[in-house]
Amino acid sequence: MDLLEVKNVKKSFDELNVLKDISLSVAEGEVVSILGPSGSGKSTFLRCISMLETIDGGSMSYCGKTAVKEENGKPVYVSKRELTDIKHTFGLVFQNFNLFPHYSVLKNITDAPINVLRQSKEEAMKTANELLKKMGLADKGGYYPYQLSGGQQQRVAIARALAMKPKMLFFDEPTSALDPELTAEILKVLRELASEKMTMLIVTHEIDFARSVSNKVIFMDGGVIVEQGRPEDVIDNPSNDRTRAFLKKLEA
Amino acid sequence: MLIRKIVPALTSAAVMILSLSFPLIQAAAEQKTFTVGFDAEFPPYGYKDESGEYVGFDLSLAQEVCNRRGWELKKVPIDWNSKDMELKTGSIDCIWNGFTMNGRENDYTWSTPYVDNSQVVIVKADSDINELADLSGKTVAVQADSSALAAFTGEDAEPENIELAESFKSLQQVGDYNSAFMNLESGAVNAICMDIGVANYELDARGGKFVMLDEHVSSEQYGVGFLKGNTGLRDEVQTTLLEMLDDGTFNEIAADWGLEDSVCLNHTDKLTDESSKAEKTLGEKLAVICKELVKGVGASLAIFLLTLLFSLPLGLIISMGRMSKIKPLSWLVKLYISVVRGTPLMLQLLVVFFGPYYLFGIQTSAHYRFYAVIIGFTLNYAAYFAEIYRSGIQAVPKGQYEACEILGYSKSQTFFKIVMPQMFKNIIPSITNEVITLVKDTSLAFAISYAEMFTLAKQVAASEATILPLFIAGVFYYIFNAVVAFAMDHIEKKMNYFR
Numbered sequence: 001m002d003l004l005e006v007k008n009v010k011k012s013f014d015e016l017n018v019l020k021d022i023s024l025s026v027a028e029g030e031v032v033s034i035l036g037p038s039g040s041g042k043s044t045f046l047r048c049i050s051m052l053e054t055i056d057g058g059s060m061s062y063c064g065k066t067a068v069k070e071e072n073g074k075p076v077y078v079s080k081r082e083l084t085d086i087k088h089t090f091g092l093v094f095q096n097f098n099l100f101p102h103y104s105v106l107k108n109i110t111d112a113p114i115n116v117l118r119q120s121k122e123e124a125m126k127t128a129n130e131l132l133k134k135m136g137l138a139d140k141g142g143y144y145p146y147q148l149s150g151g152q153q154q155r156v157a158i159a160r161a162l163a164m165k166p167k168m169l170f171f172d173e174p175t176s177a178l179d180p181e182l183t184a185e186i187l188k189v190l191r192e193l194a195s196e197k198m199t200m201l202i203v204t205h206e207i208d209f210a211r212s213v214s215n216k217v218i219f220m221d222g223g224v225i226v227e228q229g230r231p232e233d234v235i236d237n238p239s240n241d242r243t244r245a246f247l248k249k250l251e252a
Numbered sequence: 253m254l255i256r257k258i259v260p261a262l263t264s265a266a267v268m269i270l271s272l273s274f275p276l277i278q279a280a281a282e283q284k285t286f287t288v289g290f291d292a293e294f295p296p297y298g299y300k301d302e303s304g305e306y307v308g309f310d311l312s313l314a315q316e317v318c319n320r321r322g323w324e325l326k327k328v329p330i331d332w333n334s335k336d337m338e339l340k341t342g343s344i345d346c347i348w349n350g351f352t353m354n355g356r357e358n359d360y361t362w363s364t365p366y367v368d369n370s371q372v373v374i375v376k377a378d379s380d381i382n383e384l385a386d387l388s389g390k391t392v393a394v395q396a397d398s399s400a401l402a403a404f405t406g407e408d409a410e411p412e413n414i415e416l417a418e419s420f421k422s423l424q425q426v427g428d429y430n431s432a433f434m435n436l437e438s439g440a441v442n443a444i445c446m447d448i449g450v451a452n453y454e455l456d457a458r459g460g461k462f463v464m465l466d467e468h469v470s471s472e473q474y475g476v477g478f479l480k481g482n483t484g485l486r487d488e489v490q491t492t493l494l495e496m497l498d499d500g501t502f503n504e505i506a507a508d509w510g511l512e513d514s515v516c517l518n519h520t521d522k523l524t525d526e527s528s529k530a531e532k533t534l535g536e537k538l539a540v541i542c543k544e545l546v547k548g549v550g551a552s553l554a555i556f557l558l559t560l561l562f563s564l565p566l567g568l569i570i571s572m573g574r575m576s577k578i579k580p581l582s583w584l585v586k587l588y589i590s591v592v593r594g595t596p597l598m599l600q601l602l603v604v605f606f607g608p609y610y611l612f613g614i615q616t617s618a619h620y621r622f623y624a625v626i627i628g629f630t631l632n633y634a635a636y637f638a639e640i641y642r643s644g645i646q647a648v649p650k651g652q653y654e655a656c657e658i659l660g661y662s663k664s665q666t667f668f669k670i671v672m673p674q675m676f677k678n679i680i681p682s683i684t685n686e687v688i689t690l691v692k693d694t695s696l697a698f699a700i701s702y703a704e705m706f707t708l709a710k711q712v713a714a715s716e717a718t719i720l721p722l723f724i725a726g727v728f729y730y731i732f733n734a735v736v737a738f739a740m741d742h743i744e745k746k747m748n749y750f751r
Contacts, residue, residue, distance in 0.1 A: 052654055084660065092658045098651035102673045102750040111669070112659040146751040164659060 003028050003063055003089070003168050003199050004049065008070070010057030011041075011048055018044045020223040022058070026168065026216075029197040033210035033231070036220035037246055042203045045220070046172050049201075050092045051083070062089045063167055088117075091161030095173045097153045099145040099160070105132070106141040109160045117164065124163070131159040135189060151182030155189060168199035175206060207250055211235050219243045285324045288314045289344030292329035293428040295453045296509045297350035297474075300329075309509035310348045313366075316501060317492045332428075333397055333710040336717040339479045346485070347477040350447055352399030354472040355408040357524055359717055361480050363490045364521035365473030366502075367514050371400045372451050373465040374444045376436060381443060384467045388419040390442035391618040393432045396425040396701075397714035400445040403470045413470055422618060425711060426701045429454060435701075436462070438609030439616050445469055449514055473516065486523075493517060541721045544712045548705030549728065554622075555694040555704060556732075559629040560687065566630060567637025574642055585638075592635035598699040601628040605700040625697045625704075629690075636686055644679035645671060677747045684740040691733050 004026040011019040018041045026032050034042045047053045049060060051067070055075050060068045067086045068075045077083065099108050109131060110124040119127075132138050135155040145153055154174060161169055171190070175183040187209050193200065194213045204210055210217055210231060217234040219227045219242075227240045238244045290298035290310060298308035306327045318325040330338050338344045339360075352369070353362055373392075375381045381390065394400040403409055404417035417423055424441050426432045429450065435441045446454075451464055476493075478486045496502040497517050506515045573585035592600065605624035608614040648671050656666040695706030709725035 050658060052657065087658075087660060094651060094655065096651055098649075098655040100652065100655070100670055102677070112661065115665060115669070116660040144750050160659070 001028055001064065002026060003030075004061075004201070006049060006058065006060045008058040009045070009048060009055050009060065011044055011053060011055050018223055019048065019055075022220075022223075022225060024218065024225065024228075026199060026201055028167075028199055030216060031194045031198075031200045031214045032202070032216045032218060033214040034201070034203045034218045034220060035205070035207070035210060035234075035246070036226075037249075040220045041223040042220045043172055046092075046170055046201070046203050050090065050170055051087060052092075062086050065089075088164065089167045090170060091164055091166035091168075092170045092172065093154070093157050093161050093174050095176050097145075097150075097157040097177075099153055099157055101145050103144075104141065105137070105143050105145070105148070105156050108145070108156060109163045112160070113163050127163055128159070131162055132156075134192075135159050136185075149182060150178045151185040154178065154182075154186050158186075158189060168201065169193070171200065171202040171204070173203050173205065175204070205250075207235060207247070219246070221246070283322070283324055285326050286314070286318050286321070287326040287328055287343070287345045288348045289328050289330040289335060289338050289346070290349035291332045291428075293430060294350055294450060295457075296449065296511065298327075298329075298348075308349075309505065309511055310350065312505045312508065313493070313496075313502070314348050316496055316505065317489055320492050320495065321488065332395070333714040335397075336714065337719055339477075342479075345478070345482075346489070350449060350474050351477050352402065352447075352472045353475040353477075354399065354470075355402045355406045356477070359480065360477035361482050361486050362478070362524060363476040363486060363493065364517065364523060365475050366493065366517040367449070367474040367511065368471065368516040369399075369474055369514060370448045370471040371403050371445055371469040372448045373467075373469060374436070374446065374451055374455070374462050375442065375465065377461055377463050379442070379463075381465070383465060384416060384469065387416065387443060389421050391422050391424055391440070392417075392420050393424045393426050393435055393441040393444045395429060395432065395446065396427060396711050399447065399472055400469070401425065403472070404445070410470060416469070424618070424621075424701060425703070425707075427698070431701065433458065433462075434606055434610075438606055440605070440618060440621060449511060452510075490523070494519060537716055537718060537720065540716060541712050541718075541724060544708050545705055545721060545724060545728070548703060548708035551697075551702065551704040552694045552706075552732075555625055555629060555697055555702075556690060558626050559633055559690060559694075562626070562630040563633035563637055566634035568641055570634055570638035571641035571645070574638055575645070589635045589638060592632055593639075597628070597632050597693060598696050600632055601625065601696065601699045604628040604631070621700060621702055624700060625702045629693070629697075633686065633690060637683070640679050640682045640686065641675065643682070644675035647678045648674045677750070680740065680744045680747060684737065684744075687736055687740065688733050691736055692729055695729075 002025040004024070006025070007023045009019055009022040010017070022045055034045070036042045044053065048055050054077070055068060057070065057073070057075055058068070059066070059070045059075065065082070065086055066078060067083060068077050070076070100111075103111060106125070106128055109128040110121070113119040113124040113127065114121055129138070129141065132141055135158065137152060137155055137159075140148065140152065145156070148156065174190070175186050178186065183206070187206065190200070190202070190209070191213055202210075214231050216228060217231045218225055219234055219238070219240070221242050227234050227238060227243050234243065235247065238247060288311065290306075290308070292298060292300050292306060294308070296308055297310045298306065301307045306329065311327055315325050328338075328344050330344065335347050339347065347360070350367070350369070353365055373384065373387065381387060394404065401423070403413050404423060405414070424435070426435060429446065432441070432444045432446070433454065436444055448468070455462055455464060476486075476489060493502065494517075502517060503512065503515065506512045570585055570589070573581050574589065576582045576585075601624065604627050605621065608616055652670055652674070653666060656670055661669070694704055697704045698707040698710070701707070705728060706725055709721040712721040713719055
């Protein structure tokens with residue numbers, strides 16, 4: 001089953017067409033990497049499917065449930081209540097972590113499950129401790145975000161997203177704010193999640209990581225998907241000139 | 253050593269004798285200025301007329317004395333509460349302004365009395381108060397440090413007057429007579445006790461809305477007050493006044509001001525220079541001052557705490573309105589904030605206190621004075637707090653809101669759980685500033701004659717003729733603020749658990 005299906009998505013800011021016509025489907029257990037030069041619209045696309053931005057055209061559905069459908073050429077969002085349910089199907093990990101600075105690590109992870117999903121405190125604590133252990137942060141539950149390194153903060157952010165038990169996880173350049181040695185910590189976690197068949201959509205600049213982990217690589221430029229396919233095809237034998245130029249720049 | 257003291261004394265004595273004997277010679281030698289201090293809101297003795305000139309019976313007398321002596325007259329309107337400081341620092345030479353001698357005999361060097369005056373009671377024309385006994389249980393206004401106040405509470409007050417004052421519900425001190433009449437009209441006080449000369453003038457000027465009771469509270473005399481010990485200048489003025497009496501000028505001037513029935517200057521009254529009473533020791537003065545000030549400390553604290561209690565939450569609501577997406581609401585709140593920040597708090601207090609009567613004709617009561625102080629302060633501080641909250645809310649990064657949205661928090665959860673604690677940390681330094689200003693601003697309650705500490709300090713300073721109470725008040729505000737700063741510092745440290 002396709003967990004995410006978007007068709008002909010368009011988005012513009014004032015006169016600038018950032019997304020021209022994006023269609024994409026992500027199957028359960030798939031790991032999709034989105035590559036592309038800055039300004040190509042990949043972050044905007046992630047924000048649109050995370051519903052932090054509204055789209056100007058096209059349709060989107062999550063786990064078979066329609067969130068936006070196109071009527072008379074205009075996108076129509078379903079009711080607020082339906083959207084609330086749909087939003088629980090995915091999680092988003094930000095480039096800048098966006099942890100709550102006044103909450104301890106444990107409270108960052110348990111607060112939403114308790115207050116939004118209405119889990120019991122014991123259940124939320126149990127999940128949170130398991131997740132922290134998995135992230136290699138078992139001893140950091142009582143720390144505040146400012147006491148942690150960037151890589152540790154991002155792992156807490158991933159644990160916070162996972163605690164909501166989403167069907168899929170979106171990552172918006174999860175390693176861009178980190179030093180190279182901290183980047184490795186995060187990639188290790190993502191590899192582990194991939195091996196557990198977590199459905200993921202990752203905007204990234206890490207070519208090697210994209211090649212080794214993804215089932216599908218998407219190359220975006222100028223608001224359109226230029227090329228998509230298996231990583232060995234898109235990354236190692238790109239058919240499009242723009243893809244080639246981009247990959248060449250990264251190698252240099 | 254002794255010579256250094258004696259020589260100037262002899263010299264000044266010589267100058268004094270010379271100047272007494274040959275006033276014309278001295279006037280020719282140099283143009284001396286004679287500075288008269290007076291309360292500019294005390295008609296007909298001294299006030300500002302329609303053309304903006306300071307005029308009045310006393311000022312006319314002073315002018316005539318100066319003309320005869322060849323002095324230049326300087327008219328200095330003073331704050332009545334500060335008259336002793338003005339005199340002591342030499343910024344005025346005398347107080348000449350319907351100045352009651354009775355009860356103050358030993359505090360100044362006096363001329364002989366020139367006006368016989370009585371204290372009378374003014375009530376509204378439709379009032380049910382017809383005699384002094386009817387004042388029982390009523391609120392009566394007197395000017396701060398006026399002879400009416402002295403007649404009721406002074407050390408030399410007649411027992412019957414003290415008894416009368418004790419029958420009042422309260423004796424309210426006000427800053428000036430205009431404010432007293434506004435209080436009377438709006439119902440905040442039931443009666444005003446004042447000098448008969450002033451009362452006659454005010455009744456004339458204000459039409460038939462007010463009446464004077466036939467029964468008088470006490471009678472008293474006016475004199476010209478000089479700094480205690482300044483007999484030289486006093487003797488000069490006294491001599492010229494008596495000259496004016498002899499050639500009829502004095503009575504002419506009195507007739508000009510409609511005071512011909514009140515004047516009493518004569519040759520038989522003796523100058524009273526001998527102190528019959530010992531000066532109070534510093535310890536006694538301190539005891540009196542502290543006893544008075546302590547009464548005001550509670551009032552200042554009450555203003556401070558109640559203002560914070562109401563304005564901190566109200567400010568949050570106002571900042572919500574300011575940031576509201578409903579345009580008319582946000583415009584209205586913006587207007588409110590701009591008016592509150594653009595006008596003096598003192599004026600806002602006056603509007604809150606007198607507004608109900610003068611705008612809507614609602615009679616207020618004596619209790620309303622305190623409520624008006626709290627309402628005025630709360631409305632004012634809430635506007636400032638609202639802008640501080642707004643700055644604190646806007647400083648919370650957008651990413652925090654996005655994280656909340658992705659996690660599925662509701663709008664109110666987002667605000668109260670995530671935004672507010674971060675906002676609070678952001679604004680503590682600004683709040684500390686505002687709270688410290690509030691401590692000092694409590695003194696502005698004097699604008700509507702609320703007896704908080706600074707108002708009392710000024711009153712005690714006037715009645716005890718010393719600036720000590722003001723100094724003690726300053727120390728009090730400093731300590732109060734040190735405590736506030738310490739507490740806020742503690743809160744700031746507590747909020748440092750996150751960054």
